[in-house]
Amino acid sequence: MVTASDFWSFITPDNFGFPLFGNIVGDGLEWWQWALVLLDYTLKIIALGYVPSQRKPTSAMAWLLAIFLIPFAGVILFLFMGSPYINRRRHNIQNQANELIRTVSEDEPDVPDGFEVTDEIISMMHLNRHLTSMPAATGRLVALHSDYEQSIRAMADAVDHAENYVHVQIYITAWDDTTGVFFDALERAVQRGVKVRLMFDHVGSWKYPGYLKLGKRLTEIGVDWMVMLPLKPWRWRFRRPDLRNHRKILVVDGHTAFMGSQNMIDPSYLLPKNQKKGRHWIDVMVEVTGPIVMSLDAVFAVDWFTESKEELDLLSPSQATHWLNADTAPQVPDSGNEILQVVPSGPGFTTEPNLRLFTSVAHHAKEHLVLVSPYFVPDESLLDAVTTAAYRGVEVELFVSEKADQPIVDFAQSSYYAEMLEAGVRIHQYPYPAVLHSKFVIADAEVAIIGSSNMDMRSFGLNYEVTMLAGHGDLLDSMVELTETYRSTCTELTGEEWGNRPLMRRYVENVARLTSALQ
Structure with missing residues (x-):
């Protein structure tokens, strides 16, 4: 017969996998060892009720698994990388900006007058x-730039025509032989009296050659520059270390803008291993004019204020009233023939606008759906939307790299291939080493x-991104043509080929898939 004494002597921490708490003294542990065990269990019980709050089940389960398997360290990681409260100031700034935009554009329709679009697009x-808070606006496509170096030259040319200001916001920024033409144009603009403001992500840029001298060089040519999401605790500038501002925006005088996926760095990213293997990046940038440019400028202005506390003039109501109305915007002579909409997203928003937009477009597809992304690690909603479209007869094509530049992401992404x-x-794979x-x-x-948004959980929840929606028009037609170019270059992955991959790779894929949900 088991007595109460036998029971309590059995459930010591050593019998439940806690041998690291030290030597047993007498009939049990030292008091401080029991205190550690009690604290560990208390934190885990609290985590069970706290972590799932307003969090996706997969993300909550991944964090709970980390907390339960890595005593104390899992809690510390969650507090630094999983807690939303660290970003309260940024949430507040974004909410205030949204209210300003909503106020000055409240009389504008969801769709500009004179455009006929389907009910689903509306x-x-x-x-x-x-x-x-961003309504749709008119605009005109100048060009869809898919040649990497030509795109940089086009941006430099736009800067050379600047008369008042240039706003640059690019995730990874490096001054090298390829991008020098752009920085030379910025220097010429400053010499003409143009105000140049530039932002780049701190963590995103610091690992590339020339970073330590970049700020000094920008100051020397007269550029007003800021790092986005700085990680400088010694200067009391600290934030979650896993957040990134991933946006790529260039605005010239409020009438011409570039946006897309391309960073301001050599296509090899200046890394010797890439240069040795011939690895290079394939990107695309959209150049537009018209009222839509002011929406992109508004995204820049909010981020600039967040980092510098400087309020730009275009955020004032008197300026903002001109964003969307071509008739009252003398700086935008051509309203354009496109209907476009800028969709910012990131931790400043609590509703994941980019994820909801991607999912909505997938559900909209009736005949053909094309998805192009270097990192395709979807959450359940997007995965279900894409596979459901395929099951109901839509031709779905996914374009990815044959081998991603980040091994963990490569494994996590490929873990979805079998079910897709x-x-x-x-699934079309762009040939390595590109x-x-x-x-x-x-x-x-x-x-x-x-x-700028990838189709992965990092872009949906941790990165500040900017996306543009386009209806019928030149931009959409140009994107269809670019897809044809990609298709002719890619090779298609077959189910038979994928089913023959090694068991060890499948194991690593599943582990990577689990860790991708740690948000």
């Missing part, structure tokens, strides 16, 4: 406006989205 634009191939999704870094979606040649 619904998407209404959704985007509800989540970000089973659903009938065609990295297909473009990011866009096209549905039925009726609606397209393009920008």
Whole structure:
């Protein structure tokens, strides 16, 4: 017969996998060892009720697994990288900006007058406006730049025509032989009296050659520069170390803008291993004019204020009233023939606008759905939307790199291939050593989205991104043509080929898939 004394002597921490708490003294542990065990269990019980709050089940389960398997360290990681409260100031700034935009544009319709679009596209634009406050606007496509170095030259040429100001916001920025033409143009602009403001992500840029001298060089040519999301605790500038500002925006005088996927760095990213293997990045940038440019400028202005506390003039109500109305915007002589909508997203938003937009477009597709992304690590909603489209007869094509530049992401991404191939999704792989870094979606040649956002959980929840929605028009047509170019270059992955991969690779894929949910 088991007595109460036998029971309590059995459930010591050593019998439940806690041998690291030291030597047993007498009938049990030292008091401080029991205190550690009690604290560990207390933290785990609290985590069970706290971590799942307003968090996706997969993310919550991944964090709980980390907390339960790594005593104390898992809790510390969650507090630094999983808690939303560290970003309260940024949330507040974004909310205030949204209210300002909503106030000055309240009389504007969801869709500019004179455009006929389907009810489904109107619904998407209404959704985007509800989540970000940004209504649709008119614009004109100048060019879709898919040649890496030519794109940089085009941006430099636009800067050379600047008369008032230049706003640059690019995730990874490096001054090298390839990008020198752009920085030379910035220097010439400053010499003409143009105000040049430039932002780049701190963590995103610091690992590339020339970073330590970049700020000094920018100061020497007269550029007003800031790092985004600085990680400088010694200067009392600290934030979650896993957050990134991933946006790529260039605005010239409020009438010309570039946005897309390309960073301001050599296509090899200046890394010797890339140069040795011939690895280079394939990107795309959109150049537009018209009122839509002021929406992109607004995204820049919010981020500039967040980092510098300087309020730019275009954020004032007197300026903001001109954002969307071509008739009252003398700086925008051509309203354009496109209907476009800017969709910012990131930790400053609590509703994941980019994820909801990608999912909506996937559900919209009736005949053909194209997805292009270097990192395709979807959450359940996007995966279900894409595979459901395939199951209901939509031709779904996914374009990815044959080998991603980040091994963990490569394994996590490929863990989804089997179920997608089973659903009938065609997977096109851009040949190694190139990295297909473009990011866009096209549905039925009726609606397209393009920008900086990957289709992974990092871009949906941790990165500040900017995306543009386009209806019928030149931009969509150009994206369809670019897709044809990618298709002719890629090789298609077959289910039989994928089913023959080694068991060890499958194991690593599943582990990487689990860790991708740690947000």
